Structures are given as structure tokens and as C-alpha cells.
Amino acid sequence: xxxxxxxxxxxxxxxxxxxxxxxxxxxxxxxxxxxxxxxxxxxxxxxxxxxxxxxxxxxxxxxxxxxxxxxxxxxxxxxxxxxxxxxxxxxxxxxxxxxxxxxxxxxxxxxxxxxxxxxxxxxxxxxxxxxxxxxxxxxxxxxxxxxxxxxxxxxxxxxxxxxxxxxxxxxxxxxxxxxxxxxxxxxxxxxxxxxxxxxxxxxxxxxxxxxxxxxxxxxxxxxxxxxxxxxxxxxxxxxxxxxxxxxxxxxxxxxxxxxxxxxxxxxxxxxxxxxxxxxxxxxxxxxxxxxxxxxxxxxxxxxxxxx
Amino acid sequence: xxxxxxxxxxxxxxxxxxxxxxxxxxxxxxxxxxxxxxxxxxxxxxxxxxxxxxxxxxxxxxxxxxxxxxxxxxxxxxxxxxxxxxxxxxxxxxxxxxxxxxxxxxxxxxxxxxxxxxxxxxxxxxxxxxxxxxxxxxxxxxxxxxxxxxxxxxxxxxxxxxxxxxxxxxxxxxxxxxxxxxxxxxxxxxxxxxxxxxxxxxxxxxxxxxxxxxxxxxxxxxxxxxxxxxxxxxxxxxxxxxxxxxxxxxxxxxxxxxxxxxxxxxxxxxxxxxxxxxxxxxxxxxxxxxxxxxxxxxxxxxxxxxxxxxxxxxxxxxxxxxxxxxxxxxxxxxxxxxxxxxxxxxxxxxxxxxxxxxxxxxxxxxxxxxxxxxxxxxxxxxxxxxxxxxxxxxxxxxxxxxxxxxxxxxxxxx
Numbered sequence: 001x002x003x004x005x006x007x008x009x010x011x012x013x014x015x016x017x018x019x020x021x022x023x024x025x026x027x028x029x030x031x032x033x034x035x036x037x038x039x040x041x042x043x044x045x046x047x048x049x050x051x052x053x054x055x056x057x058x059x060x061x062x063x064x065x066x067x068x069x070x071x072x073x074x075x076x077x078x079x080x081x082x083x084x085x086x087x088x089x090x091x092x093x094x095x096x097x098x099x100x101x102x103x104x105x106x107x108x109x110x111x112x113x114x115x116x117x118x119x120x121x122x123x124x125x126x127x128x129x130x131x132x133x134x135x136x137x138x139x140x141x142x143x144x145x146x147x148x149x150x151x152x153x154x155x156x157x158x159x160x161x162x163x164x165x166x167x168x169x170x171x172x173x174x175x176x177x178x179x180x181x182x183x184x185x186x187x188x189x190x191x192x193x194x195x196x197x198x199x200x201x202x203x204x205x206x207x208x209x210x211x212x213x214x215x216x217x218x219x220x221x222x223x224x225x226x227x228x229x230x231x232x233x234x235x236x237x238x239x240x241x242x243x244x245x246x247x248x249x250x251x252x253x254x255x256x257x258x259x260x261x262x263x264x265x266x267x268x269x270x271x272x273x274x275x276x277x278x279x280x281x282x283x284x285x286x287x288x289x290x291x292x293x294x295x296x297x298x299x300x301x302x303x304x305x306x307x
Numbered sequence: 308x309x310x311x312x313x314x315x316x317x318x319x320x321x322x323x324x325x326x327x328x329x330x331x332x333x334x335x336x337x338x339x340x341x342x343x344x345x346x347x348x349x350x351x352x353x354x355x356x357x358x359x360x361x362x363x364x365x366x367x368x369x370x371x372x373x374x375x376x377x378x379x380x381x382x383x384x385x386x387x388x389x390x391x392x393x394x395x396x397x398x399x400x401x402x403x404x405x406x407x408x409x410x411x412x413x414x415x416x417x418x419x420x421x422x423x424x425x426x427x428x429x430x431x432x433x434x435x436x437x438x439x440x441x442x443x444x445x446x447x448x449x450x451x452x453x454x455x456x457x458x459x460x461x462x463x464x465x466x467x468x469x470x471x472x473x474x475x476x477x478x479x480x481x482x483x484x485x486x487x488x489x490x491x492x493x494x495x496x497x498x499x500x501x502x503x504x505x506x507x508x509x510x511x512x513x514x515x516x517x518x519x520x521x522x523x524x525x526x527x528x529x530x531x532x533x534x535x536x537x538x539x540x541x542x543x544x545x546x547x548x549x550x551x552x553x554x555x556x557x558x559x560x561x562x563x564x565x566x567x568x569x570x571x572x573x574x575x576x577x578x579x580x581x582x583x584x585x586x587x588x589x590x591x592x593x594x595x596x597x598x599x600x601x602x603x604x605x606x607x608x609x610x611x612x613x614x615x616x617x618x619x620x621x622x623x624x625x626x627x628x629x630x631x632x633x634x635x636x637x638x639x640x641x642x643x644x645x646x647x648x649x650x651x652x653x654x655x656x657x658x659x660x661x662x663x664x665x666x667x668x669x670x671x672x673x674x675x676x677x678x679x680x681x682x683x684x685x686x687x688x689x690x691x692x693x694x695x696x697x698x699x700x701x702x703x704x705x706x707x708x709x710x711x712x713x714x715x716x717x718x719x720x721x
Contacts, residue, residue: 029332050710135659207718
């Protein structure tokens with residue numbers, strides 16, 4: 001409608017992605033490159049899909065089942081691309097660890113791997129937002145707006161921005177879940193990412209009905225929230241990869257760290273939060289140092305001085 | 308687990324993820340900035356919103372009216388234009404090689420500064436006038452002239468290398484943006500044919516044994532000097548410029564394209580001279596002015612990607628070819644220009660194509676940098692990126708757009 005509206009739609013679609021980028025990814029150049037390459041992967045998969053579907057388009061707008069097939073094939077191709085991405089990442093991880101050995105730096109930490117997974121997922125999400133929302137946003141910067149026949153309650157641009165927002169969140173965090181699942185062999189996590197992707201894509205098909213976008217969008221939001229919740233509550237796997245730490249600390253220390261931060265039925269998020277608050281409180285002297293935090297401080301000193 | 312405690316005052320042990328890929332990002336960032344600025348300028352100043360009347364289009368189009376001629380004729384005209392371009396570039400590159408051989412480097416350096424002043428003043432001035440007109444900014448011409456004069460002169464000083472490196476880098480990106488913006492005014496078929504021709508020329512000139520750029524590189528290495536050229540050097544911004552008092556690291560090559568793109572100014576010159584032969588008197592007036600603008604473009608040269616080799620570090624010449632302790636990657640300005648021309652032209656069609664071409668160019672640049680790390684000699688930066696960019700542009704335009712529009716308009720997305 002105006003430049004302000006156009007910028008607003010763009011920020012609705014890409015606001016969280018931008019926040020994630022500035023907070024986490026912009027600091028590490030390697031993550032920026034990961035985002036760019038995963039965006040490129042997504043684009044290539046989209047081009048392959050559009051090449052395959054070229055002769056069948058444009059679809060008749062009354063029938064539902066062509067869209068279902070379209071979505072199934074699309075989600076299938078993209079999940080295949082995710083597995084390919086994982087394979088490449090595994091090879092890259094070996095290269096990175098070898099490089100780290102040469103530079104006498106520690107191997108990749110768990111948070112590093114999670115950050116790489118996050119960057120990969122963010123690349124997918126940003127690619128979706130750009131190609132499905134931003135590229136069609138150019139008329140929104142002008143003086144008019146546009147409503148689709150089937151959805152007269154919201155401008156087309158706003159609907160696509162909300163859908164893009166949902167998918168950014170879904171892609172970003174399901175990639176973290178998927179990478180953890182592939183690394184640890186948890187079937188539940190491995191199935192989670194394709195399942196959520198397929199469910200979300202099917203939810204957008206509700207938009208095909210008249211007035212369906214008022215139902216479809218909140219459901220998509222629920223799917224995105226579910227993905228976030230699942231990622232936060234990912235079960236901590238039994239063998240926390242402290243193997244790299246065992247070069248500098250004894251295995252009892254490592255076990256103690258693991259145990260000290262473990263709550264019953266621990267989750268990744270809760271453990272991290274507990275560890276962070278304990279450590280920061282003890283460093284600030286506001287809380288008497290517990291044996292576990294002393295151990296951790298000793299470990300940190302050893303690690304820092306071990307260079 | 309040690310890296311998990313983000314709240315603690317002691318820093319986590321450094322992982323390789325902190326610094327890996329830093330040099331690549333330091334090159335990708337200014338290239339992205341240049342492309343972004345060109346896309347914004349083409350979007351804001353598009354002909355539909357009262358943009359410039361494309362002087363270049365008038366000169367270059369040479370009676371190929373897009374509506375009246377068939378696509379074969381258009382293709383023929385475009386190929387002819389780009390052939391003229393490449394021939395002129397080759398001739399001027401050899402001239403530059405000759406001048407460099409005769410050790411006229413001081414002349415070349417000062418010409419470089421002079422021509423970048425002219426680019427900033429004339430092309431920049433033209434662009435600023437268009438922007439002022441578009442946004443109805445009230446600015447009187449005296450203030451404008453004073454500001455423009457200062458802007459251009461500081462640009463000359465920056466190009467000569469007597470300022471902090473951030474300023475030089477900024478000015479180089481600006482020069483790239485200006486030249487690329489005016490180049491997007493070329494007619495469409497000519498642009499694509501020109502990009503393909505430039506990529507092929509770049510490949511030939513750097514890798515063939517008789518290629519002028521390769522000869523230039525070898526001459527410079529044998530003399531242990533730096534090629535005077537407009538080169539973007541991806542050094543960290545905080546570094547103090549110890550190289551400034553010594554032989555300035557940024558000597559400008561005035562017509563040589565080392566590995567990347569040729570002298571676009573001389574191209575305009577050629578266009579000017581060709582056009583005056585074929586057109587009439589008033590064309591001569593137009594082309595004379597354009598010719599002068601063309602001269603300024605002479606400075607917009609590029610150098611192939613070079614990576615400083617760390618083993619031959621010397622204190623007095625820390626930025627020579629193949630020397631230096633900084634390990635900085637150098638990318639010629641012509642690369643910036645032609646990448647931005649490609650993305651700008653793609654943006655004139657649609658944003659989807661622009662983004663796809665951007666990703667393709669960055670991927671090509673990454674691959675070229677990887678090859679640079681492997682081969683450690685001057686490499687052409689244009690061919691891979693332009694090839695990827697062209698392929699992705701046509702694929703997106705032909706295949707992807709239909710698909711995405713079909714899905715989006717039915718609000719079915721994945």
C-alpha cells in the first residue's frame with residue numbers, strides 16, 4: 001500500500017529470522033556461509049521441482065487433489081535435500097575437526113554443531129520467505145493492495161507474510177531437531193522434521209477453501225509453536241559429547257558435570273538454563289559455590305590455560 | 308559444555324568456528340553491498356517511476372528497435388555490440404601492458420586518481436541529480452556543486468591511498484555502484500551478450516599464455532611491483548595502514564583488466580567513437596560527453612583474485628603481488644561492476660530472479676575463492692559467477708516463476 005506497508009510485510013515475514021541472524025549468526029563468518037549455502041540448496045531443490053512440474057502448470061483451480069500431489073512431491077524433494085545436506089555436513093564436520101587439530105584448537109562443541117544446524121535451517125526458512133513472500137511483495141510498495149478471491153479478510157501480502165513467518169520458524173528449528181536426530185540415531189527426531197513439514201504444507205491447503213485462510217493461518221502458527229516447543233524440550237541424549245573435554249579433564253569430572261546439571265527427566269533447555277544460572281551466580285559471588293560449579297570453574301581454567 | 312555458559316564473565320575457549328571463513332565473508336560482504344545498492348537504485352529509479360532516459364541505450368541500440376525487429380536481429384545486434392566491446396577492451400589492455408612495460412607507473416597512478424574523480428563527479432553527479440529529482444529534495448545547485456566537488460576529490464585521495472582503508476573500501480564500492488548502475492541502462496539483449504563475452508574474455512585473458520592479463524601479472528611479479536589498478540582489498544578495517552608511506556599499495560591501472568573485467572571506460576569510448584561514425588551531428592555532442600565520462604571509467608579496472616602468499620613477506624612492500632603478510636584477498640573492481648550489472652538487470656525483471664542470481668554469484672565467488680586457495684595464482688573471477696548467474700537467471704525466469712506464482716496465489720506454500 002505504501003513503502004511503510006511493504007516494509008512492514010517484509011518484517012513480518014523476516015523479523016525473527018533477522019533477529020536470529022544478528023544475534024547468533026553474524027558473529028561467526030562460518031555460519032553466514034552456512035546460511036548462504038543452505039539457501040542455495042533450497043533454491044536448487046525448488047528449481048528442480050518447478051522443472052518437473054512445468055508441463056502440468058497452471059493447475060485447474062477448482063480441484064484439490066493436484067495441489068495435494070504437488071505438496072507431497074515438493075515436501076518429498078525438500079526432505080531428500082535435507083538428508084543430502086546432512087551427508088555433506090557430516091563430511092564437512094570431519095574436515096573441520098581435522099582442521100581444528102592442525103590449528104590445535106578443540107573439536108567442534110555441541111553448541112557449535114547446533115549453531116551450524118540452526119544456520120542451515122535459517123537458510124531454508126529465509127529462502128522460503130524470500131521466494132514465496134518477498135519476491136511477490138513489489139506491488140505492496142505502491143499505492144494499492146491486493147486480495148485473493150478466496151481470502152477476502154486479509155490482503156494477499158499479509159497472508160503470505162504470516163505463512164512465511166510460520167515456515168521460517170518451522171524450517172529453522174526442525175533442522176536443529178533433524179540434525180540431532182541424525183547424529184544420535186533417534187528415530188523420533190528423524191521423523192519429526194519431515195512430518196512437521198508435511199503437516200504444515202497440508203495445513204496451507206486449507207487456504208484453498210473460501211475463507212479458509214482464517215483457519216489455516218492460526219493452525220500454521222500452532223504447528224510453528226509446536227516445533228519450537230519440541231526443539232526446546234529435546235531429550236538430552238545419554239552420551240553427552242564431552243569426549244573432547246576428556247583430553248583436559250578426567251572422566252570423573254566430566255561425569256560430575258553431566259550429573260550436576262541433570263535434573264530428573266532433563267531436557268536440553270532446562271539443563272542449559274540451570275547450568276548457566278548456577279555458573280553466573282557463583283561467578284558473581286551471589287551464591288555459595290557448589291562442588292559442581294567449582295569443578296566446572298576448575299575445568300574452564302584448565303581449558304583456557306591449556307592453549 | 309564450556310561454551311554453553313554465555314552468562315559467565317570468563318570467555319569460552321575459542322572454537323575454530325569463530326574465525327573460519329572470515330576472509331571469504333570479508334569479500335562477500337562488500338560484493339553484496341554493491342549489488343544491494345545497485346538493485347535499490349534500479350528499483351527506485353526505474354523508468355516507470357520517471358527514471359533516466361538511458362543515454363547508453365540511445366548510443367548502443369543502433370537502430371535495433373525491440374518491437375520491430377525479430378529476435379534473430381536483436382541477437383545479432385547484441386552479439387555485434389559485445390564483440391566491439393571485447394575487441395576494444397583487448398586493444399586497451401595491450402596498450403596498458405605496453406605502458407606498464409615502459410614503466411610509466413606514476414602516470415598510470417595519477418591517471419587512475421583523475422579518472423575516479425571524473426567517475427565520481429560526472430556519473431555520481433548525474434545519479435545524485437536523478438535522485439534529487441525523484442525524491443523532490445530541495446537543494447540549490449551551489450551547495451550541490453560544493454558537496455559534489457568535495458566528494459569527488461576525497462575519492463581521488465582515497466584511491467591514491469592516503470586515507471584509512473575503510474574510506475578507500477567505501478569509495479571503491481561506490482565507484483563500482485555508479486559504473487554498474489549506468490551499465491544497467493544498456494539494452495537487455497546487449498547486457499546478456501556482453502556479460503557472456505566478458506566472462507569468456509576474462510577466462511582467455513588470464514589463463515591463456517598470450518593473454519594480456521596474464522602477461523601483465525607475470526611482468527609485475529618479475530619486477531616485484533604492484534599493478535596499478537582499482538582493486539578492492541579485503542583487509543580488516545581496523546588495521547593501520549603501514550603501507551601508506553611506502554610505495555602506495557593501491558596504484559591504479561588505467562586500462563588493464565587483470566583477470567577480471569576490462570576497462571569499461573574504454574568501452575564507452577569505443578561506443579562513442581563507433582556511434583559518431585554511424586550517427587549524425589547531435590549524436591556527436593552526446594557521445595563527446597559520454598566519451599569524457601568514458602575516460603573516467605578507464606579507472607574502473609579490475610584485477611584477478613590474488614591471495615597474498617605468506618612466505619615472501621617483506622616489510623617494505625606489504626601489498627605487492629604475491630607478497631605481503633596481511634593475507635588479504637584482492638578482487639578487481641570490474642568484478643564488482645559486472646556482478647552488480649547482472650543482478651541489477653535481473654532485478655529489472657523481478658526480485659525473484661535478482662535473489663536467485665545473487666545466490667548464484669555468491670556461490671560462484673565462493674568456488675573461485677576455493678580454487679584460489681588451491682592454485683595460488685591469479686584467477687579470473689568472472690567466468691564461474693557469471694555462468695552460474697546466467698544459468699540461474701534463465702532457469703528462474705522460465706521455470707521457477709510460474710511455479711511459485713501458481714502456488715502463492717492459491718496460498719498453498721511449503
